[in-house]
Amino acid sequence: MTQEQLQILLEKYLNNTASAEEEQELTDWYHAANMQEVHWPVDNEEAVETLRNRMLHQLKEAIHPAAPAKELPLYRNIRWQVAAAILLLLGVGTWLWLDRPATPPTATTITSNKNTAPVLPGGNKATLTLADGSIIELDTAGNKTLAQQGNTRIIKLNNGQLAYHDASQQDANAPVLYNTIRTPNGGQYEIILPDGSHAWLNAASILRFPTVFTGTERKVQLSGEAYFEVAKNAHLPFRVYTTDVQLHERGIVEVLGTHFNVNAYSDEPSVKTTLLEGKVKVSVSSPGDTLHLIKPVTLAPGMQSSFPNDPARLSAIQLREVDTDEVIAWKNGLFNFNKADIQTVMRQLARWYDVEVFYEGPVSKEKFEGEIPKNATLNEVFKILELSAVHFKVEGHKVTVMP
Structure with missing residues (x-):
């Protein structure tokens, strides 16, 4: 699409004269723009601000009458999808797609300090605490061997992943060493565990695991949220023990399949496990006779289990069907x-x-x-x-x- 054609489509959209086909063409252009560098046809700040203000006004007029249930349908219909896309182009995408550098736009509600920099999104940030208590800042560490734990080498790969390499010659009598990876607020990280399983940690999450899996299970402890793709090993079940931030265990997710998401933030109302592929069994692990009577549940793909973070409210593990794309959107x-x-x-x-x-x-x-x-x-x-x-x-x- 040429710049002139794009300008005509935008003007038609803003004037409410675009056909359904033209709106779809504009939507398709926006999605394609996410995958490549394009040039926005407005070449000065005043024009950008004028178009932004017109879009905001039209969005408010179009959306509120259509939301009697007090819901804000951010992307649920074509007009809002196109409108939000253009709004993001004028905001999120402006400095990415213009020929010249531009200052990110200020918020509609202005801060008390006009010189305050915009609050930027998070990124790949985490710390790794080794068995001896030493701490490695993973986001600033180079792509190399970071440490040796027993016979296990800890390596930061070129793509930024943290990987544990080959513990196959581990001495059976050697003590089990535990590492802990923590993502801060504004951080996320991917790790390849000693058995080859992948774990993606969301912000403000903690994952504790041994440097080599031995015994009768592959046990990890999670506070926060993580998405797992587990390496199959029928003889050594993989279990995620959900915890609070002090690593007091609350629930157990036993993996009978491969791909699943666990949301176990202490400040959320409930602990949720969502299965994408395979099979998992969820049970509660907490002190107290009543809690031991809670019946475990087994999930099929597309199902989510939940139980309250507050033990006093726990009577059963609930099951429901969910949109798995919605659950793992954070990872994507x-x-x-x-x-x-x-x-x-x-x-x-x-x-x-x-x-x-x-x-x-x-x-x-x-x-x-x-x-x-x-x-x-x-x-x-x-x-x-x-x-x-x-x-x-x-x-x-x-x-x-x-x-």
Whole structure:
């Protein structure tokens, strides 16, 4: 598509004269633009700001009358999909796709300090604590052998992954050494465990594991969220013990298959396990006679189990069918909200952007639905969320949510 054709399509869209085919053409162009460098046809800041303001006004007019159930359908219909796409191009994508460098746009709710830099998204950040207590900063470490634990070499690969290499000659009488990988707020990381299993850690997560799996099980402990692709070994079951941040165990996910996601954040209402491929069994591991009576459940692909983080509320493990793409959107670079309230939304944003969240006045009852790219700055995310009846004040890394 030429720049002139693109400009004509945009003008038609903004004037409500674009046909369904032209809207689809614009949508297709936007998705293709994510995969390559393109040139935005607006070549000055005033024109960009004018088009942005027109888009914001039209979005507010179009969306609110269509949301009687108080839901914000971020990407659920063609008009909003195209509109949000252009809004992101003018915000998230502006400095990526213009010929010249541009300053990222300021938030619609301005910070008290005009010179405050935008809050940037997280990235690949983690620390590795070795058995002797020494700590390695993985995001700044070079691509090399980082340490030797027993007969196991710890290597940072060229793609940034952390890998544990060959413990096949491990002395059976050698003590078991444990390592712990931690992602901070604003961090994520991928690790290849000693058995070849892959684990992707979301922000603010902890995974503790031995440098070589021995005995009768492959046991790891998780606080936070991780997606696993487990290497098959019928003779040595893989088990994820969900914990709080002090590594007090709460539940057990026993792997009978391969691909699954575990969300075990202590500040979430429940611990959730979602199966994508294979089979897993979920049970509760906590002190108390009542909890020992909780019946384990076995998941089939597309199913999610959940039980309350509060032991006093635990009576059974619940099962439901879910959209697995939505559950692992975080791993694929997206926030995916499905009728989420503002507090659920803000917990995810707080972890990824490393901010503190406060609420002023009554908490909004808005429900948010759809996807937002995780590579956006926080201010750009707020531009989209503020199309509903909720507003934000950003002061450094402090965010206040207001009605």
